[in-house]
Amino acid sequence: MTVSQPSFAKKRLALILAGGxxxxxxxxxxxxxxxxxxxxxxxxxxxxxxxxxxxxxxxxARGEVAAxxxxxxxxxxxxxAFQDAAGKALNLEHWRGRxxxxxxxxxxxxxxxxxxxxxxTLEQRLGGPLFEVVAVNIDTRDADKPKAxxxxxxxxxxxxxxxxxxxxxxxxxxxGRAFGMPTTLLIDGQGxxxxxxxxxxxxxxxxxxxxxxxxxxQ
Numbered sequence: 001m002t003v004s005q006p007s008f009a010k011k012r013l014a015l016i017l018a019g020g021x022x023x024x025x026x027x028x029x030x031x032x033x034x035x036x037x038x039x040x041x042x043x044x045x046x047x048x049x050x051x052x053x054x055x056x057x058x059x060x061a062r063g064e065v066a067a068x069x070x071x072x073x074x075x076x077x078x079x080x081a082f083q084d085a086a087g088k089a090l091n092l093e094h095w096r097g098r099x100x101x102x103x104x105x106x107x108x109x110x111x112x113x114x115x116x117x118x119x120x121t122l123e124q125r126l127g128g129p130l131f132e133v134v135a136v137n138i139d140t141r142d143a144d145k146p147k148a149x150x151x152x153x154x155x156x157x158x159x160x161x162x163x164x165x166x167x168x169x170x171x172x173x174x175x176g177r178a179f180g181m182p183t184t185l186l187i188d189g190q191g192x193x194x195x196x197x198x199x200x201x202x203x204x205x206x207x208x209x210x211x212x213x214x215x216x217x218q
Contacts, residue, residue, distance in 0.1 A: 047074035047192035063207035075193040082163035097189040109181040111200040120155040121204035138166040
């Protein structure tokens with residue numbers, strides 16, 4: 001039995017298309033890694049509660065925290081890495097089960113200087129077993145300067161965290177969650193985004209306190 005020319009051509013085209021799609025998948029796996037693709041695929045289900053919470057918090061993003069953008073869809077953040085004051089390696093997983101307000105700052109960031117006392121006050125008021133303000137310095141030179149800077153601005157309640165490589169900023173930038181300084185994210189106990197803000201906010205204000213308390217179910 002002979003195969004007509006049009007039929008043969010269609011089969012050949014189908015094989016070419018299938019091969020092309022396979023190449024795209026392999027290419028994505030090579031660029032992003034199989035683990036990353038798997039994490040993102042499973043992350044949505046894990047992070048749905050955070051996205052649901054974000055929608056409930058939306059009406060509270062007003063006044064002094066009006067610039068806060070609540071999550072529109074489930075997003076599990078990378079396991080961001082940095083270190084504590086003693087140089088011990090930490091990552092976001094360390095705060096599993098706790099809500100975190102992650103703030104990236106630097107000594108050369110003018111808005112950061114204005115914002116830091118408010119973050120310190122927020123930690124003083126709400127910090128505890130369920131919540132922590134995790135302010136991470138990303139200065140790449142002179143490790144002693146950021147610690148002195150915190151004393152200058154009167155921050156006493158915040159624990160010192162740093163990433164001298166500034167990799168944490170690049171990791172957030174790669175998923176569209178860091179555009180400048182300061183950058184702040186509200187993250188649930190599963191490492192999922194609740195809200196993000198680019199730029200400073202008055203975190204000691206009643207608007208901010210209400211927002212954070214609502215995120216904690218209080």
